[in-house]
Amino acid sequence: MPGDQAVVRLVNAVVLSKGFPLLSGVNLEVDRGSLSVVTGANGAGKTSLLRLLAGLDSLTSGEGMVAGVNLNGGDLRLLRRRVGWLGHEGSFYADLSARENLEFAARALERPADEVGSALERVGLTHRVDTTTKQLSAGQRRRLGLAWLLVRRPELWLLDEPYASLDDAGRTFFDQLLREVVAAGATVVISAHDPLRSGGISPQHFHMVGGRMRTT
Amino acid sequence: MPGDQAVVRLVNAVVLSKGFPLLSGVNLEVDRGSLSVVTGANGAGKTSLLRLLAGLDSLTSGEGMVAGVNLNGGDLRLLRRRVGWLGHEGSFYADLSARENLEFAARALERPADEVGSALERVGLTHRVDTTTKQLSAGQRRRLGLAWLLVRRPELWLLDEPYASLDDAGRTFFDQLLREVVAAGATVVISAHDPLRSGGISPQHFHMVGGRMRTT
Amino acid sequence: MIKLSQRLLGPVTLVSLALTFWLGLWVTPPDVVQGDLVRLLYVHPPIAWVALYVSFGTATIASCLYLWPRTRSDVMDRVAYCAMEISVVFIALTLITGSIWGRPTWGVWWAWDARLTSTAILGVFALAYLALRRANDDPAVRARRSGVFAILTAINVPIIHFSVQWWKTLHQGASVLTSNGTLNVHGSMLWTMLLGFIGFTLLFFWLLRYRYRLEVKRDFVVATTVDEALALRRREGV
Amino acid sequence: MTRVAWLVAGKDLRIEARSRVLLWQVLPFGVIALLLSGLALGPTHAGNSTAGPGLFYLVTLFVALLMINRSQALENAPGTRASVATLGLDPAGVFLGKALALTVELWITGLVLLGGSVLVLHTSLIGTVHALPSVLVTLAALAAAGTLYGALTQGGDGPATLLPVLTLPAFAPLLIAGERSYSAALHGGALWEWWVIVVVALVAYTAVGILLYGVLEES
Amino acid sequence: MTRVAWLVAGKDLRIEARSRVLLWQVLPFGVIALLLSGLALGPTHAGNSTAGPGLFYLVTLFVALLMINRSQALENAPGTRASVATLGLDPAGVFLGKALALTVELWITGLVLLGGSVLVLHTSLIGTVHALPSVLVTLAALAAAGTLYGALTQGGDGPATLLPVLTLPAFAPLLIAGERSYSAALHGGALWEWWVIVVVALVAYTAVGILLYGVLEES
Numbered sequence A, B: 001m002p003g004d005q006a007v008v009r010l011v012n013a014v015v016l017s018k019g020f021p022l023l024s025g026v027n028l029e030v031d032r033g034s035l036s037v038v039t040g041a042n043g044a045g046k047t048s049l050l051r052l053l054a055g056l057d058s059l060t061s062g063e064g065m066v067a068g069v070n071l072n073g074g075d076l077r078l079l080r081r082r083v084g085w086l087g088h089e090g091s092f093y094a095d096l097s098a099r100e101n102l103e104f105a106a107r108a109l110e111r112p113a114d115e116v117g118s119a120l121e122r123v124g125l126t127h128r129v130d131t132t133t134k135q136l137s138a139g140q141r142r143r144l145g146l147a148w149l150l151v152r153r154p155e156l157w158l159l160d161e162p163y164a165s166l167d168d169a170g171r172t173f174f175d176q177l178l179r180e181v182v183a184a185g186a187t188v189v190i191s192a193h194d195p196l197r198s199g200g201i202s203p204q205h206f207h208m209v210g211g212r213m214r215t216t
Numbered sequence C: 001m002i003k004l005s006q007r008l009l010g011p012v013t014l015v016s017l018a019l020t021f022w023l024g025l026w027v028t029p030p031d032v033v034q035g036d037l038v039r040l041l042y043v044h045p046p047i048a049w050v051a052l053y054v055s056f057g058t059a060t061i062a063s064c065l066y067l068w069p070r071t072r073s074d075v076m077d078r079v080a081y082c083a084m085e086i087s088v089v090f091i092a093l094t095l096i097t098g099s100i101w102g103r104p105t106w107g108v109w110w111a112w113d114a115r116l117t118s119t120a121i122l123g124v125f126a127l128a129y130l131a132l133r134r135a136n137d138d139p140a141v142r143a144r145r146s147g148v149f150a151i152l153t154a155i156n157v158p159i160i161h162f163s164v165q166w167w168k169t170l171h172q173g174a175s176v177l178t179s180n181g182t183l184n185v186h187g188s189m190l191w192t193m194l195l196g197f198i199g200f201t202l203l204f205f206w207l208l209r210y211r212y213r214l215e216v217k218r219d220f221v222v223a224t225t226v227d228e229a230l231a232l233r234r235r236e237g238v
Numbered sequence D, E: 001m002t003r004v005a006w007l008v009a010g011k012d013l014r015i016e017a018r019s020r021v022l023l024w025q026v027l028p029f030g031v032i033a034l035l036l037s038g039l040a041l042g043p044t045h046a047g048n049s050t051a052g053p054g055l056f057y058l059v060t061l062f063v064a065l066l067m068i069n070r071s072q073a074l075e076n077a078p079g080t081r082a083s084v085a086t087l088g089l090d091p092a093g094v095f096l097g098k099a100l101a102l103t104v105e106l107w108i109t110g111l112v113l114l115g116g117s118v119l120v121l122h123t124s125l126i127g128t129v130h131a132l133p134s135v136l137v138t139l140a141a142l143a144a145a146g147t148l149y150g151a152l153t154q155g156g157d158g159p160a161t162l163l164p165v166l167t168l169p170a171f172a173p174l175l176i177a178g179e180r181s182y183s184a185a186l187h188g189g190a191l192w193e194w195w196v197i198v199v200v201a202l203v204a205y206t207a208v209g210i211l212l213y214g215v216l217e218e219s
């Protein structure tokens, strides 16, 4: 295969939902170990794109290859297992505590349980480990999402507006995390309205308009 | 009453939820026609404070007077009718279209129906008026929230992280809206992690730590 | 005066109940038809009376007082809650004593009888009330909701009462005071029964007082932990 | 009050009309439940036409629970509650509007189920027609009570499961009265006392709703 | 597969134990529904002990619907579905785990309801004890089928109302077989044929679940 380096390759990807084209023909190539930022006006299709890459929505037409899985007929579960997803909403069992949620993830992935404690510490939730997720504040839920990703350690990180509702310390931590992750060889695609703050890495920029990439 | 000017006056306000103090003794005074920005780390209590001011949560102890309504035993419904609220979540009937949601609000408030069209136009949703709210993107839902407020025209605006998930054009529009609103004599309290961008007005800053205002 | 009566409540309850049992078990004669079973007469009707009318009545009145803005106070909410809880106990006792009585007289523990069914439904109401309280944590919300629920229940009491009349009832009708006003039960039996009514009613109020105090204590414990929680919260992030 | 009531009822019915849940899900459920109840009781009981009214009301009750829950869930989507609260709608109007919409929905379901029980349970058609007014009033009372109880359960833990616990004891007398008057219409017998109960219940629940719905919404 | 099954079952039961919805809401609902069904049928039918098994299964069915819905709703909180999907759990394990947790919950409810029908509907105690194994197997089959159907309905419009429509026809044979074998245990009669049906249903639903749950989860 020529694109050995490409973790994501979309050719004219179209995603329909109830007849409406969320994506109207996206061409995209993302290299392994890179950091990409997708920008675009509200409703341009950023969330839809990330969902497609995560294997959460299916391709209507066009071609796609993500993390070695063909989006047309490939094993989407395998794909999902390789990506980490951080969405707009807090993404856990609302009745379980922060710790229990992470322990569930760790067990599911057969990771050692002690990673949970350190992940919670890194995102600064040590004083809320036993609070049920539905009681956490918006930003704390975001942080828990990051901790979940720390336990997951996926090869492709898909983050939908990761900065939203994080406080300053959270953003600094997040930037540092991004650097680490990319340095460790993972690929990161994020959608954002805010400019990236991290100085260390130079991201690739993509701009969406009307459900596809703006041709520059 | 001495504080004729104060729209919000909290003295040692405490709000408990399941025994946990969301607010641990807030003292706050906000003048009529001012713009206030509440900052603070994740979980500091910004959302809880705004909910208290909106009459959505009730005071456990301490004293409070908001928009002329006493939080201890006053008519909270009267208070709610005077405030406009924009929360983390899209805040509408998910099965109704953008236009139908606003029409419902306009009728409920006995406002002329033609305000709906102009509000939708101002927030840039003219191409999505007949889309059901649950299909809108995160930012579009935020914009619809702003349109709802435009129809509401409240005297006290309470906005929880209004910038989150708005795109650049949306933020510019929002800043301009803030200026207009304040100029028209309304009071605005917003919570934010991002610095305010508007040049025109100088906001008052409040910083929360551990459920109360930082004593400076 | 109130102090004194409060102090006397316990002893008077004890004495009247003890007297009821003594009279009921040893002094009054066995019945011609029912034999010794008739002694349940001194226990079952008073318990049922407390379960249905006294405790539900107390809870309903307290709920109304809570919902009426001028008389709204935590006291009323607590009284309603405690009364409803005690009512569960008394309804259970009514069902138990009734079943014990029913087994030899009707041959079954339970029958689809109007009185029995309505008693069971009221018991369910009381349980539902407790379930509703559990489902809400905010004290103000809980108080308002359970207050409204108690009032809705009160609407149902007469409806239940009338709607089940169509069954040819197995249960004893008004057997003590008949419709033409003549007394049906004589001498010592009547007095014993009357004493039973007084005794169990007093027992209800005594239990209510006890339970209420427990509730206040619990609130106090909560309040002290709230102080600790407040101190902890204020130290956050500093 | 009436203005708000119309507004709210219109909104609820519009959402219902759009999602078609009543047509495609609730009605089929009712019909199947009717069939199943017939099955569960076996031929001896179900073929016996005296069971008709009872089964009709039993099924209607479960259908009503589904619909009450849906009606309240509309108001409880995350964020919706807060936004709508700041509209400061007159709670008596909201109560009336929601009860009205629910009544309309229950009437539609009730008519279909009545048809079903005539067909499936061999209940007499003429008797059923005679019973119609009492059925409609009973369903309206169910709707009024259901709106109140629905508001009680929302926002707490597990509203969908709490609702049945709270409503069933309250609906029991309505059920009985409805069943009796239906039976009376079928077999002849005194109707008016059941009418009294049902009408009293309707009036009482409506009155309590108008007076106290505001207390519930405050939270 | 079994590892995932235990993990998922543990998670579901823990959430259930924490919220206490089963104890405080579902069980009381079952008991009330039993009482009400007795009422709705009137004394002649309800007193008649042959109606016992039918009513027991009818009520269990409604309780099961509530619980299936709750079990699936856990996975469907906004965002939860996406995050959990990226864990790539073995779907057969997820199916088994959720079915297992549901089985445990249904068993608890079933035992209480059996007790209730002995007390309230005068079903014979000894007969009921004899019927116990068949009831437990039937409930397990209901849980397996319910988990499958639950997954079918979620994510669409109004899952809580869609579920009953889909499941009722599938549950009908289970219901009948369960009721027949319970009746047979009460009054004597051939048991084994109903056993065959119930066991076959359990095995079939479990097999289909293990094979096809993945297909449902993919969407």
Ligand code: HEM
Pocket: C041, C044, C045, C048, C049, C052, C094, C095, C096, C097, C098, C099, C100, C101, C102, C103, C105, C106, C109, C110, C115, C116, C119, C120, C171, C172, C173, C174, C175, C176, C177
């Ligand atoms: C589980 C079974 C039973 C239950 C739930 C039950 C319930 C009640 C209730 C609620 C009352 C109070 C009625 C009122 O004050 O309006 C009552 C009163 C009474 N019960 Fe029962 N009962 C049961 C069985 C029996 C049996 C078996 C007998 C005797 C054969 C009996 C004899 C009485 C009598 C004599 C009264 C007083 C009636 C009067 O004077 O108005 N009960 N019962």
Ligand SMILES: Nc1ncnc2c1ncn2[C@@H]1O[C@H](COP(=O)(O)OP(=O)(O)OP(=O)(O)O)[C@@H](O)[C@H]1O
Pocket: A017, A018, A020, A021, A022, A040, A041, A042, A043, A044, A045, A046, A047, A048, A049, B128, B131, B135, B136, B137, B138, B139, B140, B165, B167
């Ligand atoms: N059925 C539909 N009819 C019309 N438009 C639809 C329909 N479903 C989705 N859409 C539109 O599809 C787009 C989806 O965009 P998406 O959520 O991917 O945007 P986004 O780039 O993430 O925006 P944001 O910055 O606001 O998060 C929105 O513009 C939405 O209005």
Ligand SMILES: Nc1ncnc2c1ncn2[C@@H]1O[C@H](COP(=O)(O)OP(=O)(O)OP(=O)(O)O)[C@@H](O)[C@H]1O
Pocket: A128, A131, A135, A136, A137, A138, A139, A140, A165, A167, B017, B018, B020, B021, B022, B040, B041, B042, B043, B044, B045, B046, B047, B048, B049
């Ligand atoms: N039962 C509970 N036990 C422990 N902590 C709780 C409980 N309920 C709420 N909290 C905490 O209360 C705080 C609520 O904060 P709030 O939502 O007001 O924060 P915020 O300032 O808006 O934060 P963000 O910037 O993340 O939106 C959080 O720290 C949350 O963890």
Ligand SMILES: [Mg+2]
Pocket: A046, A047, A048, A160, B137, B138, B139
């Ligand atoms: Mg988006």
Ligand SMILES: [Mg+2]
Pocket: A137, A138, A139, B046, B047, B048, B160
């Ligand atoms: Mg917040």
